[in-house]
Amino acid sequence: MKKDSGRNEWYVIATTDRLAAGREELRKAIAEVVETARKSVGEKKAKRWLEKLEKGRVLKEGWPKFHVGLSGYGAFEVNFSSRKPDRIEQVVQWLENRGLKRGVHFAVKMPEGGEKGYVSVLKKGFGLRRLALRTRQG
Numbered sequence: 001m002k003k004d005s006g007r008n009e010w011y012v013i014a015t016t017d018r019l020a021a022g023r024e025e026l027r028k029a030i031a032e033v034v035e036t037a038r039k040s041v042g043e044k045k046a047k048r049w050l051e052k053l054e055k056g057r058v059l060k061e062g063w064p065k066f067h068v069g070l071s072g073y074g075a076f077e078v079n080f081s082s083r084k085p086d087r088i089e090q091v092v093q094w095l096e097n098r099g100l101k102r103g104v105h106f107a108v109k110m111p112e113g114g115e116k117g118y119v120s121v122l123k124k125g126f127g128l129r130r131l132a133l134r135t136r137q138g
Contacts, residue, residue: 027053064091066121078128079120083111091119098131105130 030053038046064080071077080091088110095106102108105127111117121127 064094064119076123077120078131079118081116081118083114083116085110085117088117088119095119095121095131100127100130 031050034041034046034049034053041049066078066080068078069076080088082088082091088108092102092106092108096102100106100121104122106122107118107120109117121131
């Protein structure tokens with residue numbers, strides 16, 4: 001929740017994946033709102049929102065949302081980024097609780113000067129493999 005600096009108004013930013021990772025009742029209520037708004041927002045947009053809501057359902061509550069993809073150089077990467085130092089620390093703790101070690105299985109750069117920091121799961125040291133095994137175990 002943030003306050004618009006130019007006006008005396010507050011606004012809330014909510015992503016469908018975070019909402020969908022929450023309680024089933026909330027997911028159903030959001031889906032009903034989207035269905036009701038289908039005519040107003042358009043068929044294509046409503047369908048996209050509902051698909052995103054369903055995709056986000058697979059996230060487990062409290063789990064960080066990692067980016068999985070290719071870097072600008074074409075290398076495979078798995079990372080989490082945020083401008084908030086406490087979120088970076090939460091992800092570090094989450095990985096450490098699963099038996100991964102900083103500098104061996106993942107790298108950390110804390111945010112500075114308004115820039116994003118990151119937690120990157122390393123290929124060397126089998127960080128991704130270890131994370132997959134530890135996550136599957138619980």
